[in-house]
Amino acid sequence: MTVKVGFIGTGGIAQMHISALEKIKDAPIVAVCDTVKDKAVAAADKCGAKVYTDYSKMLADEKLDACYVCLPPCAHGTIEVELAGLGIPTLVEKPVHLDLKTARKAARIIEKKRIVSAAGYQDRYQKIIDRLRKFIAKRQVALFIGHWMGGMPGVYWWRRKNMSGGQIVEQTTHIFDMARYLFGEVKTVFAGGRWGVMKDVPKYNVEDASAVTLQFRSGLLGVIVSACCLDTGGRIGMDIYCRDARIEYTERKSLKISMSDRSECYNRTTDLAYAENKAFIDAVKLRKPELVRSSYPDAVKSLELCLAANESLKTRKPVSIRI
Numbered sequence: 001m002t003v004k005v006g007f008i009g010t011g012g013i014a015q016m017h018i019s020a021l022e023k024i025k026d027a028p029i030v031a032v033c034d035t036v037k038d039k040a041v042a043a044a045d046k047c048g049a050k051v052y053t054d055y056s057k058m059l060a061d062e063k064l065d066a067c068y069v070c071l072p073p074c075a076h077g078t079i080e081v082e083l084a085g086l087g088i089p090t091l092v093e094k095p096v097h098l099d100l101k102t103a104r105k106a107a108r109i110i111e112k113k114r115i116v117s118a119a120g121y122q123d124r125y126q127k128i129i130d131r132l133r134k135f136i137a138k139r140q141v142a143l144f145i146g147h148w149m150g151g152m153p154g155v156y157w158w159r160r161k162n163m164s165g166g167q168i169v170e171q172t173t174h175i176f177d178m179a180r181y182l183f184g185e186v187k188t189v190f191a192g193g194r195w196g197v198m199k200d201v202p203k204y205n206v207e208d209a210s211a212v213t214l215q216f217r218s219g220l221l222g223v224i225v226s227a228c229c230l231d232t233g234g235r236i237g238m239d240i241y242c243r244d245a246r247i248e249y250t251e252r253k254s255l256k257i258s259m260s261d262r263s264e265c266y267n268r269t270t271d272l273a274y275a276e277n278k279a280f281i282d283a284v285k286l287r288k289p290e291l292v293r294s295s296y297p298d299a300v301k302s303l304e305l306c307l308a309a310n311e312s313l314k315t316r317k318p319v320s321i322r323i
């Protein structure tokens with residue numbers, strides 16, 4: 001089966017998916033849409049697709065087998081609800097929305113119709129993460145500390161809280177999602193923030209740094225820290241503590257497990273963009289949603305967690321996560 005693919009949004013991350021799809025058989029990109037026509041044209045030149053600047057027209061004119069949604073967080077609107085209504089399998093970049101109510105509506109349709117869906121949490125495809133999951137499955141984890149410490153991304157919308165959702169929702173969401181993937185669901189979050197370090201940056205109103213405490217349903221305690229104010233390079237990953245082992249997941253590409261008598265190190269071997277796209281296209285071809293490791297409905301739960309952390313940041317009170 002040939003999977004005819006469309007794109008809504010052809011900026012930075014769309015380029016990564018377009019390059020990955022070039023390596024996948026029978027998944028031609030037939031249409032691309034961007035409100036900035038030059039960007040759509042540039043993407044179409046790469047893959048020979050038809051150009052649109054209005055996604056509704058693209059969906060009306062094309063018979064798509066799959067659609068990628070690669071939009072700034074604030075631009076999602078009802079696109080995913082419409083795609084789900086049409087029964088079109090969709091890969092949506094993280095964060096899948098900023099409005100939980102609309103995201104849940106799309107998730108409900110996807111689940112009811114058993115539509116193949118995916119979200120851009122590509123780290124779930126790492127072989128070193130498979131290894132880590134296996135290792136901790138036999139143990140009780142006492143505590144983990146996740147971190148996303150770095151600089152501010154250059155895209156214009158990132159520095160506005162109402163457009164990106166802020167660092168927790170837009171960036172550190174990868175670590176929040178990984179925490180759910182490794183340790184299960186969270187019961188409550190409590191966040192603190194730091195503002196005022198980036199006063200020199202025009203139009204900026206995102207938190208400069210934050211620390212979120214997570215109490216999991218299992219009893220596990222976690223802390224996830226973020227900073228976007230570093231000019232020095234930073235640190236991304238997770239430190240995990242068990243009674244008999246200390247684990248360092250570093251820069252999303254290496255794993256070190258230290259025990260009292262030995263330590264083991266593993267490096268990333270997975271081409272994440274390829275693995276993520278291949279799983280999605282195969283799932284569409286074979287009509288097997290379970291081939292995807294991060295579905296849209298599951299990503300909505302990661303969104304809920306990040307938005308709850310945001311709320312706690314604002315109210316300075318703990319926030320419970322609904323079952």
Ligand SMILES: NC(=O)c1ccc[n+]([C@@H]2O[C@H](COP(=O)([O-])OP(=O)(O)OC[C@H]3O[C@@H](n4cnc5c(N)ncnc54)[C@H](O)[C@@H]3O)[C@@H](O)[C@H]2O)c1
Binds near residue numbers: 008010014
């Ligand atoms: N999975 C990852 O590792 C990863 C990495 C980078 C970005 N992302 C995510 O991907 C999303 C997009 O990020 P980006 O860096 O590509 O942003 P970008 O600004 O480079 O691209 C977004 C594109 O969407 C277009 N657009 C906006 N509204 C539109 C609409 N209504 N219809 C059609 N096009 C529209 C813009 O013109 C722009 O070209 C974000 O949610 C971001 O968090 C994920």
